[in-house]
Amino acid sequence: MALVLSVSGSPSPTSRTARLLRHLDARLTAHGHEVAPLDVRNLPPQALTGADVDHPAILEVAQQFLRADGIVIGTPVYKAAYSGLLKSLLDLLPQFALAGKTVLPLATGGTTAHVLAIDYALRPVLSSMGAGHVTQGWFVLDRHITVEQDGAVTVDPAAAGPLDQVLDQFSAALNRAAVLAPAGASAG
Numbered sequence: 680m681a682l683v684l685s686v687s688g689s690p691s692p693t694s695r696t697a698r699l700l701r702h703l704d705a706r707l708t709a710h711g712h713e714v715a716p717l718d719v720r721n722l723p724p725q726a727l728t729g730a731d732v733d734h735p736a737i738l739e740v741a742q743q744f745l746r747a748d749g750i751v752i753g754t755p756v757y758k759a760a761y762s763g764l765l766k767s768l769l770d771l772l773p774q775f776a777l778a779g780k781t782v783l784p785l786a787t788g789g790t791t792a793h794v795l796a797i798d799y800a801l802r803p804v805l806s807s808m809g810a811g812h813v814t815q816g817w818f819v820l821d822r823h824i825t826v827e828q829d830g831a832v833t834v835d836p837a838a839a840g841p842l843d844q845v846l847d848q849f850s851a852a853l854n855r856a857a858v859l860a861p862a863g864a865s866a867g
């Protein structure tokens with residue numbers, strides 16, 4: 680079992696990205712992993728905009744990244760890239776906050792014109808932060824995510840199948856990493 684931090688970088692209070700991630704959290708739990716959700720929009724704005732790396736909330740998030748085996752990074756596509764809110768958090772984390780982590784990048788967007796935003800925009804940032812293994816990501820069109828009145832999330836079959844596949848790959852990568860570096864093993 681791996682510990683997964685599932686991070687939504689959308690500033691929207693009705694975020695489809697966040698809803699999608701919470702929907703996928705349940706799938707990861709069913710795979711046997713423990714999932715901790717994190718919505719960047721709930722962090723103190725003054726810490727994010729003031730580059731306050733010593734703010735207790737930022738220090739706690741840095742610890743959450745450190746403890747996690749796997750990280751799901753979800754972002755809406757804004758202006759052909761990831762959200763500024765996500766970047767404002769990543770900028771406050773240690774340079775190698777993703778060292779040794781297995782990372783699943785996910786994006787939601789309004790047009791397939793920006794389907795590659797994960798690869799040309801987000802993936803280089805994740806690599807620069809030392810991500811051990813960035814697994815296959817996926818881009819989901821916003822209109823393929825429906826939030827029902829009771830809050831339940833339905834994903835269009837066009838996106839649900841590929842999402843299942845990338846989740847399976849992420850889960851398998853987490854399991855392989857656990858075999859290679861059992862809990863409690865030290866790299867140093």
Ligand SMILES: Cc1cc2nc3c(=O)[nH]c(=O)nc-3n(C[C@H](O)[C@H](O)[C@H](O)COP(=O)(O)O)c2cc1C
Nearest residue numbers: 689694695696755756757758759787788789790821
């Ligand atoms: C300010 C802004 C900029 C956007 N820019 C893009 C874009 O460049 N490409 C795209 O595909 N979608 C774009 N969108 C659409 C969002 O990416 C899409 O609706 C996404 O699912 C919103 O996610 P959220 O509900 O989690 O915030 C933009 C939306 C907003 C509000």
